[in-house]
Amino acid sequence: MSLPTSLVGVQPKFETKGLRAGFGSTWVLKGIDLKIPPNRVTAVMGPSGCGKTTFVRCLNRLHELTPGAVVEGQALLDGEDIYDRNADPVAVRRRIGMVFQKPNPFPTMSIYHNVVAGLTLNGERDRKKLDHAAEHSLRGAYLWDEVKDKLSDSGASLSGGQQQRLCIARALAVEPEVILMDEPCSALDPTATAKIEELITQLKRDYTIIIVTHNLQQASRVADYTAFFYLGKLVEFDETATLFENPKEELTERYITGKFG
Amino acid sequence: MTAPKGNRRSGSKGDLVLKAVVGAAAIGIVALLIGLGIELTSGSWLSIKTFGLGFITGSTWNSVSDTYEVFPALLGTLTASAIALILGLPIGLGIAIFLSERARGIRAGATALGSLVELLAAVPSVIYGLWGLIVLAPFMRVYIEPTLKTLLGFPGLFSGTPIGTDLFTGGVILAIMIIPTISAVSRDILNAVPNSQREAMYSLGATDWEVVRKAVLPYARSGIFGATILGLGRAVGETMAVTFVIGNNINLPKSLLSPGATLTTLIVNQFGNTFDPLSEAALVEVGLVLFLLALAINSLARVLVWRMTRSTRFRV
Amino acid sequence: MTSILVSGRRRSWRRIFDRIMKALILLSVVIAVIPLFLVVADVVVQGLPAISWSFLTENPPSPLAGYGGILNGIEGSLLMVGMGTLIAVPLGVGAGIYFSEWPESRLSFLSSFMNDVLAEFPTIVIGLFVYAVVVAPTRTFSAVAGAVALAIIMLPIIARTTEESLKIVPITLREASMALGIPRWKTIFRVVISTGKSGLATGILLGIARATGETAPLVVTAGYLNFPPTALFQQTASVPYIIYNFGTAGYPNWTTVAWGAALVLVAFMLILNLSVKFFIGRKSTGVRAEI
Numbered sequence: 001m002s003l004p005t006s007l008v009g010v011q012p013k014f015e016t017k018g019l020r021a022g023f024g025s026t027w028v029l030k031g032i033d034l035k036i037p038p039n040r041v042t043a044v045m046g047p048s049g050c051g052k053t054t055f056v057r058c059l060n061r062l063h064e065l066t067p068g069a070v071v072e073g074q075a076l077l078d079g080e081d082i083y084d085r086n087a088d089p090v091a092v093r094r095r096i097g098m099v100f101q102k103p104n105p106f107p108t109m110s111i112y113h114n115v116v117a118g119l120t121l122n123g124e125r126d127r128k129k130l131d132h133a134a135e136h137s138l139r140g141a142y143l144w145d146e147v148k149d150k151l152s153d154s155g156a157s158l159s160g161g162q163q164q165r166l167c168i169a170r171a172l173a174v175e176p177e178v179i180l181m182d183e184p185c186s187a188l189d190p191t192a193t194a195k196i197e198e199l200i201t202q203l204k205r206d207y208t209i210i211i212v213t214h215n216l217q218q219a220s221r222v223a224d225y226t227a228f229f230y231l232g233k234l235v236e237f238d239e240t241a242t243l244f245e246n247p248k249e250e251l252t253e254r255y256i257t258g259k260f261g
Numbered sequence: 262m263t264a265p266k267g268n269r270r271s272g273s274k275g276d277l278v279l280k281a282v283v284g285a286a287a288i289g290i291v292a293l294l295i296g297l298g299i300e301l302t303s304g305s306w307l308s309i310k311t312f313g314l315g316f317i318t319g320s321t322w323n324s325v326s327d328t329y330e331v332f333p334a335l336l337g338t339l340t341a342s343a344i345a346l347i348l349g350l351p352i353g354l355g356i357a358i359f360l361s362e363r364a365r366g367i368r369a370g371a372t373a374l375g376s377l378v379e380l381l382a383a384v385p386s387v388i389y390g391l392w393g394l395i396v397l398a399p400f401m402r403v404y405i406e407p408t409l410k411t412l413l414g415f416p417g418l419f420s421g422t423p424i425g426t427d428l429f430t431g432g433v434i435l436a437i438m439i440i441p442t443i444s445a446v447s448r449d450i451l452n453a454v455p456n457s458q459r460e461a462m463y464s465l466g467a468t469d470w471e472v473v474r475k476a477v478l479p480y481a482r483s484g485i486f487g488a489t490i491l492g493l494g495r496a497v498g499e500t501m502a503v504t505f506v507i508g509n510n511i512n513l514p515k516s517l518l519s520p521g522a523t524l525t526t527l528i529v530n531q532f533g534n535t536f537d538p539l540s541e542a543a544l545v546e547v548g549l550v551l552f553l554l555a556l557a558i559n560s561l562a563r564v565l566v567w568r569m570t571r572s573t574r575f576r577v
Numbered sequence: 578m579t580s581i582l583v584s585g586r587r588r589s590w591r592r593i594f595d596r597i598m599k600a601l602i603l604l605s606v607v608i609a610v611i612p613l614f615l616v617v618a619d620v621v622v623q624g625l626p627a628i629s630w631s632f633l634t635e636n637p638p639s640p641l642a643g644y645g646g647i648l649n650g651i652e653g654s655l656l657m658v659g660m661g662t663l664i665a666v667p668l669g670v671g672a673g674i675y676f677s678e679w680p681e682s683r684l685s686f687l688s689s690f691m692n693d694v695l696a697e698f699p700t701i702v703i704g705l706f707v708y709a710v711v712v713a714p715t716r717t718f719s720a721v722a723g724a725v726a727l728a729i730i731m732l733p734i735i736a737r738t739t740e741e742s743l744k745i746v747p748i749t750l751r752e753a754s755m756a757l758g759i760p761r762w763k764t765i766f767r768v769v770i771s772t773g774k775s776g777l778a779t780g781i782l783l784g785i786a787r788a789t790g791e792t793a794p795l796v797v798t799a800g801y802l803n804f805p806p807t808a809l810f811q812q813t814a815s816v817p818y819i820i821y822n823f824g825t826a827g828y829p830n831w832t833t834v835a836w837g838a839a840l841v842l843v844a845f846m847l848i849l850n851l852s853v854k855f856f857i858g859r860k861s862t863g864v865r866a867e868i
C-alpha cells in the first residue's frame with residue numbers, strides 16, 4: 001500500500017503490521033498494514049462486516065476481552081508493539097481513550113465522578129487536581145457550561161448527546177495520546193452529531209483521532225485521512241478528499257458511489 | 262400477546278374453558294397463601310391472646326408453668342442467619358464473580374465448577390444435617406471453636422466450653438446451605454450488567470478486579486442486595502440441617518458456643534410435646550411469626566431482584 | 578511518555594492487588610466446593626457398609642442389632658411423592674399456562690408473585706398448615722397429609738418451569754397456528770405444549786427431587802412407622818425421616834442405617850438430576866410442532 005504523499009517521511013503515531021484478528025477459527029481482519037498519522041483525524045470506513053470495529057478494538061486491546069477472540073501481528077504505538085509479550089494491557093489502554101457507539105456513562109456515579117473515573121483509578125486523591133482535571137476535560141468536550149452547576153447529578157441524567165460528550169470528557173481526563181471513536185454519533189440526533197463533529201475537529205490539535213464510521217458524509221466532513229476496509233482487508237488509504245474524488249481502487253469507487261453498502 | 266377479539270365461532274368457547282380452568286389453578290395459589298395466613302392466625306389465636314407481645318420478648322418455654330415465649334429461638338434464628346450471611350455472602354459473591362466475569366484462561370473450569378456449585382443445592386438438607394452432626398460438629402469442637410475462643414474470646418462472644426453442637430455450628434451449616442442461592446442469583450445479576458459498562462472501565466486502563474469493583478458491582482448493587490435477602494430468607498426457613506447441629510436448647514444462649522434453637526427447630530423439636538390447646542397454639546404462633554418473616558423477606562428480595570433482571574430464575 | 582512495556586513501580590502495586598483479589602475469588606470457589614465433596618464422600622464411605630439387597634427390602638432393625646433395611650421409608654416416600662406429584666402437576670402446569678398465556682392480567686401478577694413467595698417458604702410452616710387442615714380433622718398422621726404437604730412444596734417449581742418453558746416458544750409459531758384458523762386453546766395445547774414438553778418434564782423432575790428430600794413437613798404430617806404403608810390414613814415412614822430419626826438416636830448401628838439411607842437418597846437425587854440434564858439437552862435440539 002503506497003502512502004499518501006503528504007505522509008511520506010512522517011512518523012506514524014500508530015502502525016499496524018500484518019494485524020489479524022477474529023473469533024475462534026474465523027478471521028475478521030485478514031492482515032492490515034496501516035500507518036496512522038499523528039494529530040490528524042483518520043476515518044476507518046467500509047460496509048458492515050468489513051472489520052472496521054474489530055480493527056479499532058484491537059488498537060486498545062479491547063478485542064481480546066471477548067471469549068474466543070484471537071489476535072496476531074503487531075500494532076506499534078510510537079514504535080512499541082502493544083502486543084509485545086512484555087506489554088501491559090492496562091498501560092496500553094491508559095494511553096488510548098475510547099468512545100463507544102452508544103454513550104455509556106457510569107449510572108451510579110455523578111457527572112463529576114464519571115469524568116475523573118480514570119484518574120481515581122490511578123490513585124489520584126488530590127481534590128484540587130481532580131477538580132481541575134474535571135473542568136479542563138469538560139471544557140475540552142464542550143460540556144462544561146451545560147453541566148458546571150450540576151456536577152453531582154447522576155451521569156445518566158443527561159441527554160444522549162450530552163452523555164456522549166461526557167464520555168469524551170471522561171476519555172480526555174486521563175490525557176491519552178490517541179482517541180478511538182466507534183461510530184460515536186450513530187445513536188445521536190443531527191444537532192448532537194454536529195456538536196460532536198465540531199468537537200472532533202478541535203480535538204485533533206492535541207490528539208490523534210481514529211474514527212470508525214459508516215457515514216460517508218461524516219468522513220468527508222471531519223476526517224483528514226480515510227482508510228477503506230472491505231471484508232477484512234485494507235483496500236485503500238489516502239487523504240479523504242483524494243479518496244472521495246479520485247479513488248485509486250475500483251472497489252473504493254463503487255462503495256463511494258453507493259453501488260453497495 | 263393479544264388474542265383476536267370477537268371470534269364468535271366454536272373456538273372461542275374452548276378458549277374460555279381453558280382460561281377458566283387454568284385461571285382456577287392460578288387462583289388456587291393465591292387462595293393457598295391466603296389460607297395459610299388465615300389458618301396460622303386462627304390456630305395461634307389462643308396463644309396470641311394469652312401472651313401478647315411477651316411471646317416474642319420473653320424467654321421462658323415451660324410446659325409445667327404453661328408459659329411459652331420464644332425470644333431465645335428468635336435470637337437463635339437471627340444469630341445463625343447473621344453468621345450464615347457473614348460467611349456465605351463473600352463466598353457466594355466470589356463464586357458469582359468467578360463464573361460471570363469470565364476472566365481469561367479460567368473459561369473451561371468455570372462451567373464445570375458452576376455445575377458443581379449447583380450440585381451443592383441438590384443435596385437434601387437432612388443429609389447436611391447428618392453430616393453436620395457426625396462430622397462437622399466434632400471438628401468444630403476440637404479444632405475451630407477452641408481457636409476462635411482464644412483469638413476472639415474477649416467480648417464474650419465465644420465463651421463457654423466448646424461442644425460442637427451449638428449456635429455457631431448452626432450458622433456455619435446454614436452458610437453452606439445458602440451459598441448456592443446467593444451465588445446463583447448473583448450470577449444472574451452480574452450477567453445482566455451490560456458489557457458496555459465493563460468496556461468503558463477497561464478502556465480507561467483498569468485491571469480486571471478494578472473493572473469488577475468500580476463498574477460491575479456498583480451497577481449490580483441492588484440486585485446483589487436482593488440476592489443477600491433471598492439467602493437470608495433461605496436461612497430463616499431452614500430446619501433440618503440446623504436442628505441436627507444447633508444443640509436444641511430452648512434457654513437463652515450465653516454465647517455463640519452455647520447450644521441454642523431457632524424458630525424452625527423449636528417447632529420440630531417441641532412438636533411431640535404439645536398436649537394441650539395452649540401449647541399447640543403457641544407452636545402455631547411460632548409458625549405465624551415465621552410466615553410473617555418469610556413474607557417480608559421474600560417480598561423485599563423480589564422487588565430488588567426484579568429491578569435488575571426481568572426473568573425469574575428457578576432455584577432449588 | 579511512559580513505555581507500555583514492563584510496568585513501573587507504582588503500577589505494579591495495582592497489578593499485585595489484582596492478582597490477590599483473583600486468588601481470593603478462586604479460593605472462595607474452592608471453599609464452597611469442599612463441603613460438597615466431604616459430604617458426598619462421607620455418605621458413601623459411612624453408608625456403604627449398610628448397603629445390600631436386603632437394605633432395600635427389609636424394615637429397620639432394633640437398636641444395636643444389625644443394619645436391617647429401609648423398606649418402610651422407600652415405600653412411604655414413593656407413595657407420598659407419587660401422590661403429591663399427582664396433585665401438584667395439574668395445578669402447577671395449569672397455573673404455569675395461565676402465567677405464560679395471560680401475563681397482563683392482574684391475577685397473573687398477583688398469583689405469580691405469591692408463587693415465588695411459596696417457592697422459598699419455610700417448609701416446616703407448610704407442614705404446620707397441612708397439620709391443621711388435614712391431620713387435625715382426620716385425627717391421624719397420614720400419607721395423604723404428607724402428600725398434600727409435598728404437593729404444596731412442589732407446586733411453585735412446576736408452575737414456574739412450565740411458565741418459563743412455554744414463554745420460550747416463539748410468538749411466530751403461535752401466530753402461524755392461529756392464522757390457520759386453529760382456535761387459541763387448541764394452539765396452546767398442541768403447538769405450545771408439545772414444543773415445551775421437555776421443559777415441563779424438567780420442572781416435574783425438579784419438583785420430585787425437591788419433594789423427595791424434604792423432611793420437616795413430614796415430621797408434622799406423616800409421622801413414622803416401622804412398617805411399609807398399608808393404609809392411606811395412617812402414619813407413614815419416609816427415607817428422610819429415617820435419616821432424621823435414626824441419625825439423632827445415637828446407637829451406632831442406627832447411625833449407619835441413617836448413612837445408608839442417605840446414600841440411597843443421594844443416589845436417587847443423582848439419577849433425577851442426570852435425567853434433568855438429559856431433558857435439557859433434548860430441549861435444545863430445536864423446535865418441533867405437531868398440530
